[in-house]
Amino acid sequence: MAPMFLVSNEPMTKAGIESGVAATFPTLNYRKEGELKAVLERLNMHRQQHAAAKGTYGVNIIVQKTNPLFQQHLDACVEAKVPLYITSLGNPKTVIDAAHSYGATVLCDVTNMIHAQKAADMGCDGFIAVSSGAGGHAGPYPMHVLVPMLQKAFPDKMVIAAGGIATGQQMASAMILGAAGVSIGTRFIASTEATVSEEYKKAILAYGMEDIVLTERISGTPCNIINTPVAKRIGYKQNWFERFMSKSPRTRKYFKMLVQVRGMKSLEKAVKPGSYHQLWSAGQSVAFVDDITPVKEIIERLIKEYRTSLGAVSAQF
Numbered sequence: 001m002a003p004m005f006l007v008s009n010e011p012m013t014k015a016g017i018e019s020g021v022a023a024t025f026p027t028l029n030y031r032k033e034g035e036l037k038a039v040l041e042r043l044n045m046h047r048q049q050h051a052a053a054k055g056t057y058g059v060n061i062i063v064q065k066t067n068p069l070f071q072q073h074l075d076a077c078v079e080a081k082v083p084l085y086i087t088s089l090g091n092p093k094t095v096i097d098a099a100h101s102y103g104a105t106v107l108c109d110v111t112n113m114i115h116a117q118k119a120a121d122m123g124c125d126g127f128i129a130v131s132s133g134a135g136g137h138a139g140p141y142p143m144h145v146l147v148p149m150l151q152k153a154f155p156d157k158m159v160i161a162a163g164g165i166a167t168g169q170q171m172a173s174a175m176i177l178g179a180a181g182v183s184i185g186t187r188f189i190a191s192t193e194a195t196v197s198e199e200y201k202k203a204i205l206a207y208g209m210e211d212i213v214l215t216e217r218i219s220g221t222p223c224n225i226i227n228t229p230v231a232k233r234i235g236y237k238q239n240w241f242e243r244f245m246s247k248s249p250r251t252r253k254y255f256k257m258l259v260q261v262r263g264m265k266s267l268e269k270a271v272k273p274g275s276y277h278q279l280w281s282a283g284q285s286v287a288f289v290d291d292i293t294p295v296k297e298i299i300e301r302l303i304k305e306y307r308t309s310l311g312a313v314s315a316q317f
């Protein structure tokens with residue numbers, strides 16, 4: 001279960017652990033003093049109580065310099081001995097070293113070979129291959145190109161396919177391409193455990209792949225969102241002033257911080273129940289989401305479809 005800013009929560013993570021998957025969440029979903037530490041303690045307990053299910057959990061840490069809670073969150077995770085880390089948007093070295101000091105696994109979000117090489121040089125255990133069409137910050141390459149390219153170039157690293165996967169059939173195709181697993185986000189927005197607004201969940205069911213657009217106007221990095229009237233009004237490209245401010249060495253860091261805080265506030269307003277501010281991140285896989293069900297059911301269905309698809313392929317030969 002992929003980490004989703006403002007969407008992933010404790011009940012989803014716990015249900016993922018009980019269903020035997022690696023359920024992850026961004027540490028930035030817990031920004032109040034002491035909140036992350038308490039969540040991690042409860043998750044460690046939950047994992048122990050459900051050890052037979054073999055599920056686990058992981059955190060996503062934004063390693064960009066613009067994340068003011070980076071060190072505080074990393075310290076809390078190391079103290080709790082978090083078993084899995086996913087790093088995004090920046091240099092993962094500090095997280096890799098800290099996690100490896102007690103044997104945890106680190107996967108780095110990558111969208112191309114250059115970033116993958118950098119992460120490999122720093123000693124990551126594998127990659128989340130973020131393809132085009134993914135919810136959140138998406139890459140330019142399709143899964144059927146990115147996953148086998150990474151697998152071939154880095155045979156010793158774990159490659160996890162992300163982007164556009166919402167069914168067991170798609171999951172099977174990722175595994176055939178050489179992925180060691182898949183990372184699924186959008187499908188879980190329409191879960192009973194997600195605490196986002198009903199409007200957001202219903203939008204995941206109602207919109208199709210042609211309604212997903214990439215915008216630079218939320219975080220400065222291309223991000224897939226649903227093309228609602230609010231998204232259209234905000235627009236998709238940065239204007240010349242924003243481009244200048246985010247490139248100039250003197251203003252870059254502070255401007256990016258400003259854009260991110262503004263984007264975060266806007267998204268936060270949108271996920272709240274009863275909000276009319278329709279700014280929702282999602283991937284092209286919305287096309288395959290037709291119901292709002294418990295996490296456990298989503299996972300059971302994925303596994304069933306996965307087995308059926310692999311069986312159908314082998315029966316052909």
Ligand SMILES: Cc1cc2nc3c(=O)[nH]c(=O)nc-3n(C[C@H](O)[C@H](O)[C@H](O)COP(=O)(O)O)c2cc1C
Pocket residue numbers: 002003004005006007026060086087088109130133134135136137162163164165166183184185186187281282283284285
């Ligand atoms: C609402 C939403 C928020 C996301 N937030 C994050 C995030 O904070 N950090 C991160 O690494 N990825 C984030 N992602 C990307 C997911 O972790 C994952 O790569 C993506 O959802 C996979 O594509 P899919 O949505 O088609 O399954 C987000 C995705 C969505 C849909």
